[in-house]
Amino acid sequence: MRWLLFLAVLLLSGCEKARQDMYDQPRYKPFAPSNLFADGASARPLPPGTVAHARGAFSGSTGGQLGQQAAERDQAAQAAQANPYPVTAQLLRRGQERFSIYCVPCHSPAGDGDGRVVRRGFPAPPSFHQDRLRNAPDRHFFDVITHGYGIMYPYADRVEPADRWAIVAYIRALQLSQHASVAELDAAQRARLTGGEGRP
Numbered sequence: 001m002r003w004l005l006f007l008a009v010l011l012l013s014g015c016e017k018a019r020q021d022m023y024d025q026p027r028y029k030p031f032a033p034s035n036l037f038a039d040g041a042s043a044r045p046l047p048p049g050t051v052a053h054a055r056g057a058f059s060g061s062t063g064g065q066l067g068q069q070a071a072e073r074d075q076a077a078q079a080a081q082a083n084p085y086p087v088t089a090q091l092l093r094r095g096q097e098r099f100s101i102y103c104v105p106c107h108s109p110a111g112d113g114d115g116r117v118v119r120r121g122f123p124a125p126p127s128f129h130q131d132r133l134r135n136a137p138d139r140h141f142f143d144v145i146t147h148g149y150g151i152m153y154p155y156a157d158r159v160e161p162a163d164r165w166a167i168v169a170y171i172r173a174l175q176l177s178q179h180a181s182v183a184e185l186d187a188a189q190r191a192r193l194t195g196g197e198g199r200p
Contacts, residue, residue, distance in 0.1 A: 077161035078146075082138045085162070087169050095170030098163045102155060111174040123151055128171055129178045141168045 028034055028042035036042070077084060085091055100109070108115040111128035118124045126133060133140075145164045148154040159167070182190060 074161045077165060080139075080142075080165070083165050083168055085165055085169070087172075091166050091169050092173055094163065095166035095168070095173075098159060098167050099170050102159060103167065106152070110178075111171060125150075125152065128175055134175050134179065138165075138168050138172070141171055 030043060032042045033040055034042035037044075099107075103111075104115060105117045106115040106122065106125050107113055107128065108118075113124045113127045115125075128134075142164050144152065145159060145167060146154060146156045155164075182193070185193065
């Protein structure tokens, strides 16, 4: 009987050791030497074609030549006073996608400031369709996305400058969708809108 009890205690102590090994697994510190690989380094080289996720002075990486070019584009976009990109269907699609991710929860899909979080008690942002914002320069929207405004926090670390301008272009499209003038349409477009030339 004592022999069985001794064996049970011995087995249980072995389980505790195995459990502890799961918590304290062997690992390498970054750039530590290793004889596991032929080059003697524990860190593996990046696969060909890898694009740096972070770039710039604060990230500690420039991302090579591509990263440098992207940083220069970002600086140019940051300095622009109006949207520096041509408004194309591709730009508007990108703006809609980014707007849906970052802006819709508060501003709503229509941009009227009645998003889901507002319906749950969060303070409502202003509607993009009010005269003050319809007449605001493009740079105003870019700066608000970058630096935040009121209770809206900054998105500079989440949304790249080019995407901020894409969002601005999409906001302008939303504004136009609610305030387009029939007088700006040509005859064929007016006819399609009214369902025929004979109808008002």
